[in-house]
Amino acid sequence: MSEAQAQMSEDDADLAAAAGGASIRTAVVTTGGDYSSPYPDQVLENVLENVLIFLTSRRDRNAVSLVCKSWYRAEALTRSEIYIGNCYSVSPRRAAERFRRVRSVVLKGKPRFADFSLMPPDWGAHFAPWVIEMAEAYRGLEKLYLKRMNVTDDDLAVMARSFGNFRELVLVCCEGFGTAGLAVVASKCRQLRVFDLIEAEVSDDDEVDWLSCFPESGTCLESLIFDCVEFPINFDALENLVARSRSLKKLRVNRFVNLEQLHRLMILAPQLTDLGTGSFSPQDHPIDQEPDLVSAFTACRSLVSLSGFRETVPDYLPAVYPVCANITSLNFSYANITADELKPVIRNCHKLQIFWVLDSVRDEGLQAVAATCKDLRELRVFPIDATEDNVGPVSDVGLQAISEGCKKLESILYFCQQMTNAAVISMSNNCPDLVVFRLCIIGRYRPDHSTGEPMDEGFGAIVKNCKKLTRLAVSGLLTDKAFSYIGQYGKLVRTLSFAFAGDSDLGLKYVLEGCSKLEKLEIRDCPFGDSALRSGLHHYHNMRFLWMSTCRVTRQGCREIAQQIPRVIVEVFRWNQILEEGEKSDLVDTLYLYRSLEGPRADAPKFVNIL
Amino acid sequence: MESINIQEEGLNLKATELRLGLPGRDETEKETIFSFKNNKRAAPKSTEDNESEANSDAKHGDHEAAPAAKAQIVGWPPIRSYRKNNFPPKKAEAEFGIYVKVSMDGAPYLRKIDLKVYNGYADLLRALESMFKLSIGYYSEREGYKGSEYAPTYEDKDGDWMLVGDVPWDMFMSSCKRLRIMKGSEARGLGCGV
Numbered sequence: 172m173s174e175a176q177a178q179m180s181e182d183d184a185d186l187a188a189a190a191g192g193a194s195i196r197t198a199v200v201t202t203g204g205d206y207s208s209p210y211p212d213q214v215l216e217n218v219l220e221n222v223l224i225f226l227t228s229r230r231d232r233n234a235v236s237l238v239c240k241s242w243y244r245a246e247a248l249t250r251s252e253i254y255i256g257n258c259y260s261v262s263p264r265r266a267a268e269r270f271r272r273v274r275s276v277v278l279k280g281k282p283r284f285a286d287f288s289l290m291p292p293d294w295g296a297h298f299a300p301w302v303i304e305m306a307e308a309y310r311g312l313e314k315l316y317l318k319r320m321n322v323t324d325d326d327l328a329v330m331a332r333s334f335g336n337f338r339e340l341v342l343v344c345c346e347g348f349g350t351a352g353l354a355v356v357a358s359k360c361r362q363l364r365v366f367d368l369i370e371a372e373v374s375d376d377d378e379v380d381w382l383s384c385f386p387e388s389g390t391c392l393e394s395l396i397f398d399c400v401e402f403p404i405n406f407d408a409l410e411n412l413v414a415r416s417r418s419l420k421k422l423r424v425n426r427f428v429n430l431e432q433l434h435r436l437m438i439l440a441p442q443l444t445d446l447g448t449g450s451f452s453p454q455d456h457p458i459d460q461e462p463d464l465v466s467a468f469t470a471c472r473s474l475v476s477l478s479g480f481r482e483t484v485p486d487y488l489p490a491v492y493p494v495c496a497n498i499t500s501l502n503f504s505y506a507n508i509t510a511d512e513l514k515p516v517i518r519n520c521h522k523l524q525i526f527w528v529l530d531s532v533r534d535e536g537l538q539a540v541a542a543t544c545k546d547l548r549e550l551r552v553f554p555i556d557a558t559e560d561n562v563g564p565v566s567d568v569g570l571q572a573i574s575e576g577c578k579k580l581e582s583i584l585y586f587c588q589q590m591t592n593a594a595v596i597s598m599s600n601n602c603p604d605l606v607v608f609r610l611c612i613i614g615r616y617r618p619d620h621s622t623g624e625p626m627d628e629g630f631g632a633i634v635k636n637c638k639k640l641t642r643l644a645v646s647g648l649l650t651d652k653a654f655s656y657i658g659q660y661g662k663l664v665r666t667l668s669f670a671f672a673g674d675s676d677l678g679l680k681y682v683l684e685g686c687s688k689l690e691k692l693e694i695r696d697c698p699f700g701d702s703a704l705r706s707g708l709h710h711y712h713n714m715r716f717l718w719m720s721t722c723r724v725t726r727q728g729c730r731e732i733a734q735q736i737p738r739v740i741v742e743v744f745r746w747n748q749i750l751e752e753g754e755k756s757d758l759v760d761t762l763y764l765y766r767s768l769e770g771p772r773a774d775a776p777k778f779v780n781i782l
Numbered sequence: 783m784e785s786i787n788i789q790e791e792g793l794n795l796k797a798t799e800l801r802l803g804l805p806g807r808d809e810t811e812k813e814t815i816f817s818f819k820n821n822k823r824a825a826p827k828s829t830e831d832n833e834s835e836a837n838s839d840a841k842h843g844d845h846e847a848a849p850a851a852k853a854q855i856v857g858w859p860p861i862r863s864y865r866k867n868n869f870p871p872k873k874a875e876a877e878f879g880i881y882v883k884v885s886m887d888g889a890p891y892l893r894k895i896d897l898k899v900y901n902g903y904a905d906l907l908r909a910l911e912s913m914f915k916l917s918i919g920y921y922s923e924r925e926g927y928k929g930s931e932y933a934p935t936y937e938d939k940d941g942d943w944m945l946v947g948d949v950p951w952d953m954f955m956s957s958c959k960r961l962r963i964m965k966g967s968e969a970r971g972l973g974c975g976v
Contacts, residue, residue: 284857284860286862286863287856287857287858287860287861287863288856288857289856289857344862344864370862370864372864376892399864504865553861553865554861557859557861557866586859586861611859611860613858613859615855615858644860668860670858670860671858
C-alpha cells in the first residue's frame with residue numbers, strides 16, 4: 172500500500188472510532204483497476220483490529236506489534252492503555268504519534284532509590300511535558316496513573332480542563348503539587364470515579380479546602396484515598412461528600428480524622444469495601460459518649476480491606492472483630508501494637524491474603540499470623556526502629572513460622588536485625604509460589620547469627636527453589652558466591668536490589684551474564700567496578716535501568732559504556748559528596764543508566780552529567 | 783605425633799573459636815574491612831538518631847562513613863522517607879519537633895523552623911535575624927520592637943495575630959501556629975501600645 176493510502180485508511184479508522192463503533196473500512200479503489208475490491212491486507216487489518224481490542228496484556232501487544240508493519244499499525248490503533256515505565260525512555264510526542272486512541276496512561280518517573288533520599292530532589296521526572304502533549308493528543312483520556320513523578324498544580328489544572336471524560340487519577344509517590352491542584356481536579360472533573368493519593372507528598376501552602384470543591388449535586392466517586400495527606404482537612408466537607416457519593420466503595424482518610432468522626436463516616440457509607448481508618452484514636456476531649464464502633468463495623472458487610480490505624484489506641488481494636496472473618500487485606504503497618512494486642516484480631520482473619528505489620532508484634536505475633544492465615548499471599552514486616560542493632564523484635568524465628576504456616580506466600584518484605592540461612596532455606600522449600608522475596612537485615616554485613624556464615628546459602632536456596640521468582644532484594648553478609656547462585660538460577664528474575672554486598676567485580680558479572688530476563692538492577696555500596704560494568708554491555712538495551720551508587724565505577728568506565736551502546740543514556744551525578752583530602756575523584760558517586768529512544772534529556776539539572 | 787603438635791601450635795585457635803557471644807564484635811571487624819568502601823562519604827561526626835533523620839533537612843546532607851555499627855547511613859535501611867517522616871506512633875508531638883512556618887513580608891517563599899530547638903525568645907529572634915538577614919532588635923514590654931523596621935508576630939490557636947514576646951516562652955511554644963515577620967507601618971502600629 173502506498174503511504175498516502177495508508178494515511179487515509181488510518182484517518183478513516185480514527186473517524187470510525189470517534190463514532191463509537193469498531194472501524195469499518197470502505198473498499199479502496201485502485202487508480203488503474205476495473206474492480207473495486209479491498210486489498211487483502213486491508214481486510215486482514217480490519218479483522219485484526221477487531222480481535223486486538225480484546226488483547227489487554229501489554230507484553231502480548233508488544234509481541235503482536237513486531238509481526239509486521241500491518242500488525243504494528245493495527246496494534247497501535249487499538250491499544251487503549253499505554254505503560255511507560257521510565258518517562259525518559261520515550262518522548263511524549265513519539266508516544267502520542269504511535270498510539271492515537273489512548274484512554275489510559277501509566278507513567279513512572281524516578282527510580283525507586285529516590286524514595287530513600289539517594290537522589291537529589293530536583294533531578295527531573297516532570298509531568299508537565301506529558302500533560303501538554305496529552306492535552307492535544309488524547310482528548311478522550313480517562314485514566315492517569317503516575318508514580319514518582321513531579322506534578323505541579325498547573326499540570327493538574329491543564330489535566331482537569333483538557334479531558335472531558337476524565338475518570339481516574341492515581342498519584343503514587345508523587346510530589347510538587349498542593350491543595351490548589353487537588354481543588355481544580357475535584358471541581359472540574361465531574362466524571363471522576365477514582366481520586367487516589369498514595370504516599371504522595373502534598374503541600375498545604377495554599378490551604379485550599381479541596382474537599383469542598385467536589386460537585387454539589389452528587390459525585391460518581393468510587394474511590395477516595397488521601398491517607399498520606401499530612402495536614403488537617405475540613406471534616407464537615409468530607410462528611411458531606413461521603414453522604415452525596417452513593418457509589419463510594421473505597422475510602423481511606425488521613426490521620427486527622429479521629430474515631431468519632433470515623434464513626435460518622437461509616438454510618439453514612441456501610442457499602443464500603445475498603446476502609447482506611449485515619450488515626451483510630453479518640454479526640455482529645457471526648458464530649459459525647461463513646462461511639463458504637465462495633466455496630467458500625469458490623470454494618471459494613473462488604474468490607475474486605477482495612478488500613479489506617481495511624482495513632483491506634485489499642486483499646487479500640489476489638490471494634491474491628493465483626494469484619495475480621497471477611498477481610499482479605501489488613502494494613503497495620505502504622506499501628507504500634509504488641510503481640511497480645513494483635514492476636515485477638517488476627518485469629519479471626521482466616522481469609523487474609525495481604526498483611527502489612529510493624530515489628531512491634533514480635534516473632535510471637537508472626538507466629539499467630541502463621542497459625543491462622545493459611546491463605547496469606549503477601550506479607551510486609553516494617554521496623555519501628557530503623558537503627559542498626561544487635562537484636563530486634565523479629566528474627567529468623569518469625570520467618571520460619573511464616574514459612575511453615577503460610578505456604579501460599581507469593582510476596583514478602585521482611586525487615587529484621589538478624590537472620591539465619593536455615594530460616595531462609597526453609598522458606599524456599601515451603602513456599603514454592605514465591606514471586607517476590609525481599610529480606611532486609613538492617614545490620615549491614617551481618618552473617619547468619621547462629622553459624623557465623625555468610626547468607627549466601629539462604630539466598631541461593633531462594634533462587635534455586637522458587638521457580639517463579641521475579642524480584643529479589645538481598646542483605647546481610649554476602650560473598651560473590653551468592654551472586655553466582657543468582658546468576659545461575661535466577662533465570663526469570665526481572666528486578667534485583669543489592670546493598671552492601673559482594674567481594675569483587677565477579678559478583679556483578681555473574682548476575683549480568685546469568686540473569687537474561689533482568690530489567691531493573693539497583694545497587695548501592697558494593698565493590699563493583701568498571702570491569703563488572705562492561706560485562707553487561709550485551710544486555711543494557713534490554714533493561715529499563717541500572718542504578719549504581721557508591722560503588723567502584725569510574726567516570727572513564729561510564730564513558731566507555733555510553734560510547735559503546737547506542738540508545739542508552741548514561742547519567743552520572745554527584746550529590747552531597749564530601750571528598751576526602753587528596754582523593755582523586757574519578758570514582759563516580761551515582762550512575763543511572765537507562766535505555767531511551769530519545770537523546771539526552773533537555774531538563775537535566777546542572778549536577779547531572781550525561782555522558 | 784610431634785608434627786601434629788607443631789601444627790596445633792601454628793593454628794590460630796582464636797580465629798576458629800566458636801563463641802556464643804552476640805555477633806557485635808565480629809561485625810565491627812568486618813565493618814573495618816569493608817568501611818573503606820564508604821570512606822568517600824567522610825562526614826562530620828554526627829550523633830543524629832532516627833528522629834532527626836526524619837527531618838526533611840536531612841536530605842541536604844548528612845551521611846557518613848560507618849566505622850560504628852550504629853551510625854546512620856543515608857537511605858538505609860530502605861524505608862521510604864514518607865514512612866520514616868510520618869510515623870509518630872501516638873500523640874507524639876511532645877517527642878518530635880514543633881514545626882511552624884515563618885513568612886516574611888516581601889520574601890518570595892516561606893521557611894520552616896522547629897521551635898523546640900530554641901532556648902527562648904532571644905535565641906529564636908537571633909535565628910530569625912540570621913535566616914532572613916534583617917535586624918529585629920530587642921523586645922520591650924511597653925514598646926515592642928521599636929527601633930526596628932520589623933516586628934515578629936505569630937498566629938495563635940484562636941487565629942489571632944499576636945506580637946512575639948508577650949507571653950511566657952512555654953505558652954508561646956504550645957500556642958504558636960505560625961510566624962510572620964511584619965514590615966513597615968504595620969509593624970510600627972503594633973509597637974505603639976494601642
